Amino acid sequence: MIETAYLKTDHLSKEIKRQPILKDINLTLRKGAIYGFRGKNGSGKTMLFRALCGLILPTTGTVEVGGVRLGKEISFPPSVGVLIENPGFLNGYTGFKNLKMLAGLNNLINDDRIKESIRLIGLDPEDKRKYRKYSLGMKQRLGIAQAIMEEPDLLILDEPTNALDSDGVEEFKAVLLDLKAKDKCILIASHDKEELDYLSDEIFMMENGEITDKYHLQGVGQ
Numbered sequence: 001m002i003e004t005a006y007l008k009t010d011h012l013s014k015e016i017k018r019q020p021i022l023k024d025i026n027l028t029l030r031k032g033a034i035y036g037f038r039g040k041n042g043s044g045k046t047m048l049f050r051a052l053c054g055l056i057l058p059t060t061g062t063v064e065v066g067g068v069r070l071g072k073e074i075s076f077p078p079s080v081g082v083l084i085e086n087p088g089f090l091n092g093y094t095g096f097k098n099l100k101m102l103a104g105l106n107n108l109i110n111d112d113r114i115k116e117s118i119r120l121i122g123l124d125p126e127d128k129r130k131y132r133k134y135s136l137g138m139k140q141r142l143g144i145a146q147a148i149m150e151e152p153d154l155l156i157l158d159e160p161t162n163a164l165d166s167d168g169v170e171e172f173k174a175v176l177l178d179l180k181a182k183d184k185c186i187l188i189a190s191h192d193k194e195e196l197d198y199l200s201d202e203i204f205m206m207e208n209g210e211i212t213d214k215y216h217l218q219g220v221g222q
């Protein structure tokens with residue numbers, strides 16, 4: 001089978017104030033696969049993810065998504081869902097209203113799909129509590145729902161499960177495997193080796209802004 005790359009980086013490097021943060025990153029990632037990124041605190045996972053979704057520009061090298069170079073023809077990947085750090089949800093809105101507001105930016109999905117995404121990740125779309133009353137894990141679940149609700153071709157999740165209970169982790173895994181089966185390209189950074197090994201088709205190890213090792217796994221559902 002010939003696998004075509006969906007996301008490709010070519011000698012991607014990033015310096016901030018002359019400090020190298022990312023060093024010569026070369027990735028070729030396809031759709032229908034889950035990629036895990038592991039590495040110590042400060043190894044560059046979040047910065048790499050920022051570069052892959054167009055939030056920072058490389059100092060040298062390129063990022064291509066769907067054959068289009070970021071920062072040149074387009075600023076952001078055409079179809080992307082992102083969970084990096086704290087999403088900018090509004091404290092005074094319910095979970096549903098927060099997602100509805102964000103869904104309104106692209107206008108691709110209806111209320112039913114928003115509610116389904118909330119339900120899939122174990123929250124109640126009819127919950128009348130405001131976001132400020134949500135627990136840490138509920139906030140993280142809503143962040144995941146936001147990232148997946150439009151079923152984007154590229155999904156970038158930075159430590160998506162660190163506040164989740166075991167039910168939340170199971171719901172998360174099921175959602176991701178369903179998206180993988182729908183031919184999405186999925187990237188996850190996590191410190192949980194077991195969870196990452198379970199979900200991923202390939203693992204990249206990062207150290208000091210470099211990819212120092214990678215290994216293939218069976219990948220669940222293959």
Ligand SMILES: Nc1ncnc2c1ncn2[C@@H]1O[C@H](COP(=O)(O)OP(=O)(O)OP(=O)(O)O)[C@@H](O)[C@H]1O
Nearest residue numbers: 016017021039040041042043044045046047048206
């Ligand atoms: N705004 C910034 N300006 C300068 N340097 C930064 C900035 N943000 C992060 N860094 C540096 O970039 C490097 C990579 O940080 P990054 O957040 O990507 O690591 P990480 O692998 O995601 O870590 P963690 O596991 O703690 O989330 C670190 O050395 C960090 O100090």
